[in-house]
Amino acid sequence: MSRCLLLFAFFLSLANLAGQATASPADQDHIISIFFGGGSYYIDAEQATRLKQFLDAIPNLEAYEIEVQAHTDDIGNRAYNLRLSEFxxxxxxERLIQYPVAPEAIQVLPLGEDAPVYNNATWEGKISNRRVDVILKRILF
Known part of the structure; x- marks a missing residue:
């Protein structure tokens, strides 16, 4: 019986240490990817809804800076893809500004085809690279 209590206390202390080592969810970055059709910068209804639900789930949205990383696949030339990522x-x-997000809190980084996360040699990779990553970074005071 005492061994069971000792083991329980040991695992409880390990769990407590592990909990101290991780950041609270409020301190972590929040990320969502918004996906686009090939050659398009139109945000369809499904993606708009996903973005709204994501933003609605963030408490104290004004306590975050927002980085918008815009990507493309590698179809087309580099200049075209950079311009498409700007769009x-x-x-x-513009969609973020429609929500309670201050324009000065948003930084847009058009990356074109130069920073793919997925393999552009596959069709699935190309589809996955046609996206904008919206990254909310907590402002530390």
Whole structure:
């Protein structure tokens, strides 16, 4: 019986230490990807709803800076893809401003085809790279 209590106390202390080592959810960045059709910067209804639900779930939204990283696949030339990523970033920025987000809290980074997360050699990778990542970073006071 005492061994069971000792083991229980040991695991409880380990769990407590593990909990101290991680940041609270309020201190972590929040990320959502908004996906687009090929060659498009139109935000469809499904993606707009996902973005709204994401923002609605963030308490104290005004306590975050928002980085908008706009991506494309590698179809087309580099200049075209950079311009397309600018349009995608601007479309998401405009959508964010429609919510209670201050324009000065938003930074748009058009990355074009230069920072793919997924493999552009596959069709699935190309589809996944046609996106804008919206990253909320907590402002530390």
């Amino acid at each position: 995608r970033g601007a479309a998401v920025r």
